[in-house]
Amino acid sequence: MKKIVFSLLLFTVLFNCKNTKEDNGKLNIVTTTTMITDLVSNVGGDKINIQGLMGSGVDPHLYKASEGDVSKLANADMIFYGGLHLEGKLVEVFEKMRHQNIKTIAVSDALDQSRLISSESFTGNYDPHIWFNVDYWIQITQYVAESLSEANPENKAFYEANAKTYLEKLLVLKENLQATIETLPQDKRILVTAHDAFNYFGKAFGFEVVGLQGLSTATEAGVQDVQKLAAFIIDKQVKAIFVESSVPKRTIEALQAAVISKKHDVAIGGTLYSDALGNAGTLEGTYIGMFEYNVNTIVDALK
Amino acid sequence: MNNAQLEIQLIASLVAIACAIPGTFLVLRKMAMISDAISHSILPGLVIGFFITQDLNSPLLILFAALTGVITVVLVERIQKTGLVKEDTAIGLVFPVLFSIGVILIAKNANDIHLDIDAVLLGELAFAPFDRIYLGQTDMGPKSLWVIGTILLITIGLLFAFFKELKLSTFDAGLSASLGFSPVLIHYGLMTVTSVTTVGAFDAVGAILVVALMIAPAASAYLLTTDLKKMLGLAVSFGVFSAISGYWLAHWLDASIAGSITTMLGLLFLVIYLFAPSKGLIAVIYREKQQRTEVSLLTFLLHLKNHTEENERHVNHLQEHINWQKVRAKTVLDLALKNNMILIDNDIVSLTQKGDEFTSKAIDYIITNEDAQIEDMKDDFFLFRG
Numbered sequence: 001m002k003k004i005v006f007s008l009l010l011f012t013v014l015f016n017c018k019n020t021k022e023d024n025g026k027l028n029i030v031t032t033t034t035m036i037t038d039l040v041s042n043v044g045g046d047k048i049n050i051q052g053l054m055g056s057g058v059d060p061h062l063y064k065a066s067e068g069d070v071s072k073l074a075n076a077d078m079i080f081y082g083g084l085h086l087e088g089k090l091v092e093v094f095e096k097m098r099h100q101n102i103k104t105i106a107v108s109d110a111l112d113q114s115r116l117i118s119s120e121s122f123t124g125n126y127d128p129h130i131w132f133n134v135d136y137w138i139q140i141t142q143y144v145a146e147s148l149s150e151a152n153p154e155n156k157a158f159y160e161a162n163a164k165t166y167l168e169k170l171l172v173l174k175e176n177l178q179a180t181i182e183t184l185p186q187d188k189r190i191l192v193t194a195h196d197a198f199n200y201f202g203k204a205f206g207f208e209v210v211g212l213q214g215l216s217t218a219t220e221a222g223v224q225d226v227q228k229l230a231a232f233i234i235d236k237q238v239k240a241i242f243v244e245s246s247v248p249k250r251t252i253e254a255l256q257a258a259v260i261s262k263k264h265d266v267a268i269g270g271t272l273y274s275d276a277l278g279n280a281g282t283l284e285g286t287y288i289g290m291f292e293y294n295v296n297t298i299v300d301a302l303k
Numbered sequence: 304m305n306n307a308q309l310e311i312q313l314i315a316s317l318v319a320i321a322c323a324i325p326g327t328f329l330v331l332r333k334m335a336m337i338s339d340a341i342s343h344s345i346l347p348g349l350v351i352g353f354f355i356t357q358d359l360n361s362p363l364l365i366l367f368a369a370l371t372g373v374i375t376v377v378l379v380e381r382i383q384k385t386g387l388v389k390e391d392t393a394i395g396l397v398f399p400v401l402f403s404i405g406v407i408l409i410a411k412n413a414n415d416i417h418l419d420i421d422a423v424l425l426g427e428l429a430f431a432p433f434d435r436i437y438l439g440q441t442d443m444g445p446k447s448l449w450v451i452g453t454i455l456l457i458t459i460g461l462l463f464a465f466f467k468e469l470k471l472s473t474f475d476a477g478l479s480a481s482l483g484f485s486p487v488l489i490h491y492g493l494m495t496v497t498s499v500t501t502v503g504a505f506d507a508v509g510a511i512l513v514v515a516l517m518i519a520p521a522a523s524a525y526l527l528t529t530d531l532k533k534m535l536g537l538a539v540s541f542g543v544f545s546a547i548s549g550y551w552l553a554h555w556l557d558a559s560i561a562g563s564i565t566t567m568l569g570l571l572f573l574v575i576y577l578f579a580p581s582k583g584l585i586a587v588i589y590r591e592k593q594q595r596t597e598v599s600l601l602t603f604l605l606h607l608k609n610h611t612e613e614n615e616r617h618v619n620h621l622q623e624h625i626n627w628q629k630v631r632a633k634t635v636l637d638l639a640l641k642n643n644m645i646l647i648d649n650d651i652v653s654l655t656q657k658g659d660e661f662t663s664k665a666i667d668y669i670i671t672n673e674d675a676q677i678e679d680m681k682d683d684f685f686l687f688r689g
Contacts, residue, residue, distance in 0.1 A: 067557055067558065070429045073307070096434050
């Protein structure tokens with residue numbers, strides 16, 4: 001009996017004799033969603049170590065921490081996150097971490113609250129999908145460059161130069177998107193998606209946006225929501241509706257079935273990237289590539 | 304390994320110890336399911352406590368939650384005492400109702416605080432090191448470590464103070480009552496400790512892991528020993544072992560920590576269930592096989608004693624007559640030969656003197672059927688084993 005206890009404890013002690021920590025003088029930066037990871041690595045370049053918590057296709061509302069995230073967070077010098085409840089419970093953790101020697105920065109702080117879309121049901125809650133307005137993303141890029149420069153003044157010029165290059169790219173992106181959308185007649189600009197992720201996009205580019213689920217993907221769509229939306233689609237003669245990469249297909253397929261059952265036709269226009277970018281290394285794995293892909297998909301399907 | 308990893312393992316281990324102690328008594332009292340019920344029904348207590356204090360860190364929350372835990376037990380017993388339904392049904396009736404009240408209270412009044420159902424049931428061990436206590440500027444360590452450490456100290460204190468009473472009321476409530484200890488008081492004491500532990504641990508590790516840590520180590524220990532002190536010791540070490548090895552499983556797989564610890568608990572129980580020396584599945588199968596051979600041997604010896612004629616005692620005939628298969632017949636024959644019970648001469652089997660005496664004794668025992676003698680008989684059989 002004592003032997004068993006002893007050997008079990010010995011085993012657990014031995015198990016712990018591993019050591020992992022790397023430090024090469026660069027800032028250790030942790031980011032949450034893939035959009036923020038993409039932005040911060042564009043500004044920080046090779047002067048920072050960057051680790052994203054959420055991979056492509058991960059829904060930030062429903063993200064669950066794994067063991068590897070503990071070390072990432074514990075070794076971080078700075079953390080960039082979306083805020084506005086985008087990361088759920090994690091936001092509270094980040095707020096608590098401000099007491100420690102870790103700088104946690106909500107990128108949404110860069111924006112004036114009056115420019116945010118507030119939620120209808122709860123005052124003080126805002127739509128967190130701010131990356132779908134390129135102007136906001138430009139402001140955030142500047143904010144990220146300032147924050148990095150503050151934490152690491154030696155590389156200030158480097159961060160500012162990177163931010164400038166990236167801002168130019170974002171301005172080109174904005175023009176390109178505008179040009180693509182101009183080809184779509186005004187009355188066809190209706191975007192139906194799985195959850196309310198595209199409100200900023202709609203406001204910026206003149207789309208009417210309807211989401212089947214609410215702001216958070218944690219809420220479920222009711223039968224009534226599906227029926228109402230199906231009637232809306234038929235009424236406005238919407239040609240296509242869209243799946244999102246981080247939300248299961250079935251809700252949108254249910255909506256399609258509801259429309260078809262009323263003897264009308266609606267296509268699934270493709271998969272849009274809403275809360276996460278595509279796989280790293282692909283074109284859709286960057287913010288710019290994702291945005292171009294989304295707009296092309298939308299315009300092609302609705303034409 | 305960094306500090307955060309060390310702290311997580313420390314918190315997980317302390318939770319494991321704090322859970323294994325009440326868990327052992329719950330398993331022995333056949334009340335394992337009550338911990339599941341408590342872990343759910345504390346929710347309304349937490350919510351009401353939050354409404355009163357407006358502070359998620361208030362100790363009053365733990366008190367209120369523990370109170371709803373005890374209310375659960377009282378309700379379960381009231382329903383059970385009506386005699387209309389059994390205990391498991393009563394548990395199934397009470398805790399979903401209380402849990403739903405909690406869910407409705409949250410949905411109606413507290414949608415934007417982190418007291419959501421996910422947090423109650425799953426918790427998040429990974430974030431525990433980042434929620435720290437500060438005394439002025441000094442870092443006093445993670446909050447969960449203090450909460451669970453305090454609960455553990457109280458639990459251990461109570462265990463030492465009331466060990467005798469707990470033991471007696473667990474194994475013989477009637478005797479305990481007649482000796483002047485109140486089994487009811489001990490019962491509610493145990494339930495309060497269970498509730499407080501569940502509440503203290505839920506924020507750090509989540510209710511599912513709490514239930515697993517209460518039941519699985521105690522159930523595993525139960526298969527290995529019949530001594531209460533040993534069972535407590537084993538349950539505690541199994542809990543700590545699973546907590547730490549589960550953590551490293553999560554590290555290796557880069558997966559959820561609570562999920563990996565629960566997986567380790569399940570695996571540990573499976574291994575012990577299969578290989579435990581006397582209660583394990585393999586031991587039981589082996590024993591049954593041996594008993595079957597022993598019965599066959601006895602049947603065979605009785606047959607020999609009943610028949611003096613040679614054709615009944617021919618080796619080949621035995622197979623047909625007792626309807627044994629070849630392999631089994633050979634096993635029995637070999638066993639009898641090895642123990643000098645029989646002689647084989649020209650394929651004719653006959654009893655030796657030893658075999659004859661043994662068989663007479665066996666018949667005698669079967670006829671008189673006295674327990675004490677049967678016990679002796681078992682000892683005789685042990686001689687033949689192997």
